[in-house]
Amino acid sequence: MIRKLVLPVRKLLNRTLRNLFNFLPRKRRFAVYRNFVDCNPNPDERLVLKIAETKEELEACFALLHDAYVANGFMNPDPSGMRVTIYHALPTTTTLCAKYDGEVVGTLSLIRESRLGFPLQRIFDLTALREKKGKIAEVSALAIHKRFRRTGGSILFPLMKFMYEYCTTFFDTRHLVIAVNPSHIEMYESLLFFKRLTQNVVENYDFVNGAPAVGATLDLRSAPEIFKYHYGSKPPKRNLYAFFTQVKLPNIKLPQRRFYTTNDPVLTPELLDHFFNVRTSVFARLSDRKKSLMHTIYDLPAYQAVLPACPAVLPEVLEGKQDEAHRRRHRRFSVRCPANFLTVAADGTESCISLELVQLSRYGFQAHTLALVPINVWGEMTIQLGPAEVSRIQVSASRESEGGIYGFRLGEPDLIWRKFVNALYSGSTHADLEDATRFMTDR
Structure with a gap:
């Protein structure tokens, strides 16, 4: 009986404290957020951060993402138990994962610009950002296992550090862009210093089941100085500047490349077929234009065999294919x-x-x-x-x-x-x- 009374009282107290907190000036709120940072420079050795490259790792990432999105109302349950989008099928997309004791407990995907563009460009204008120097990548599909969501960032911050190192060292990326729920944007603004693409909130973002979204961007070249200013004098577990730019985590397993390329595509024809034809119907639901674009992206016979056929070739698609054939001869x-x-x-x-x-x-x-x-x-x-x-x-x-x-x-x-x-x-x-x-x- 006492327990039944305590829980509603606790929820009411938490709601009241949140409401009072929201009345603080923005600058004061952000300072409070930063005081709660917990970035352990010596995480548990059972934590491993790597690129998701096997069928089992990718399935676990997509399943973790599915459960998190369904729980937050960002998607309806899928029969596959996974959230898989066409952007996951691109060779310019890399999915990172955090594994604890061999189990995937965190994931995010980095989407480099391709012929399909970015998910968020459907609702946010990136023209001004594209005019700046440096390549752009969208941070998408972030999910942390519910067991670790209240553990002071024990998975989130190492995963973010992995993202930072991978983007600046391997992925040839300068600008990150995100589209997040308005309830989460202040975390990115206060802790990581993302800047909004626009002050307006998009009330209906179809990529996440019609939920509202806010767009933001971070210049990775200027980020270290900003981090140093706000975090440089803080103790090790609060110092995100040192954590991102100086600490070396043996938990991070960066790809061992023989050559200095900037992508790490992992999808074989078998994996493409498994995730986008067999387990889901992502390929079948594509428009004719996107089907045609996928054929230009994966133009080897082994891949063509698992890609969806184009039932009709529209004049503009045919013209696009001719343009693409010309571009492919001079591919960069x-x-x-x-x-x-x-x-x-x-x-x-x-x-x-x-x-x-x-x-x-x-x-x-x-x-x-x-x-x-x-x-x-x-x-x-x-x-x-x-x-x-x-x-x-x-x-x-x-x-x-x-x-x-x-x-x-x-x-x-x-x-x-x-x-x-x-x-x-x-x-x-x-x-x-x-x-x-x-x-x-x-x-």
Whole structure:
């Protein structure tokens, strides 16, 4: 009897305290939020943070997401017991997971821009953000197991750190964007310093079952200074600046890449078929336009066999396919490869410039440097394609773009460069790239 009386009283007290808290000025509320940060720099060794890459890990992530979204009214229960969207099918999407004692207890997905765009661009205008320097990724599909939601961020903060390290080190991303429920936006604003895309709340966001949403963005390049200002003097368990930028968590298992690419696609044809045809009907529900786009994204025969057929080819879709065929001949790939450009002047004077390759195609590449690169001068470029893979080719800078980006044309590429580029064109998964370039360690 006493217990039955205590619970309603406790709920009433909590509601009253929340209402009083909401009356505090915004700046004071945010300071209170930051005082409750609990980012343990030495998390339990049973916690492992990694890319979800196996069928079992992906199923567990999608099931955890399903249960969290259903509980919050963001989706209706699905017969599969999973929340799977078309964005999960893209090779430019990476799903991160937190595993505790081998069980997936946390997940989020990072969606790089592709021909399908971002989920939130249907309701938020990203034009101004796209005009800024740096690539954009949407943080989506975040879920924490209910057992760990009241444990002071023991899963959430390590997962966020993993996201930060992966984006800044491996994913070649500068700007993060999110669309979250209005009841959660202040956590992102106060703790992580996201800035709203617009002050307006979208009252009906169809991607989450018509729930309201707020859009926000974070510049990862300026974030460390902001974190340092607000967290730098706090003790270790409250210091998100040190946690994100200085602490090394052995729990984080970053992907072991042979090459300096910026994506980690894991979906084989079998996994695509399993998640998007067999367990769910995601592919079957696509519009003809999106079906056609999926065929341009996965253009290898093994993938074409599991993709949905296009029952009718509309004129605009056919035109898009022709445009895509042209683009594919000049397809570009995101990379981050350090390089040195050596030129020799007529008097024998040598000049060596350090650069970083950021994008390449079959016929050339783009590189970034703060130094002045001579235009139409041939020299030797030494490029670190991976930790143990080096290409030496004759190149010439053909143009300079804003921000220290130079376009280079190739002379005769060496064998390593040709094999690497061919692997990028023919591979759709990380395993494809490994197999196609196996010669580099077997030669």
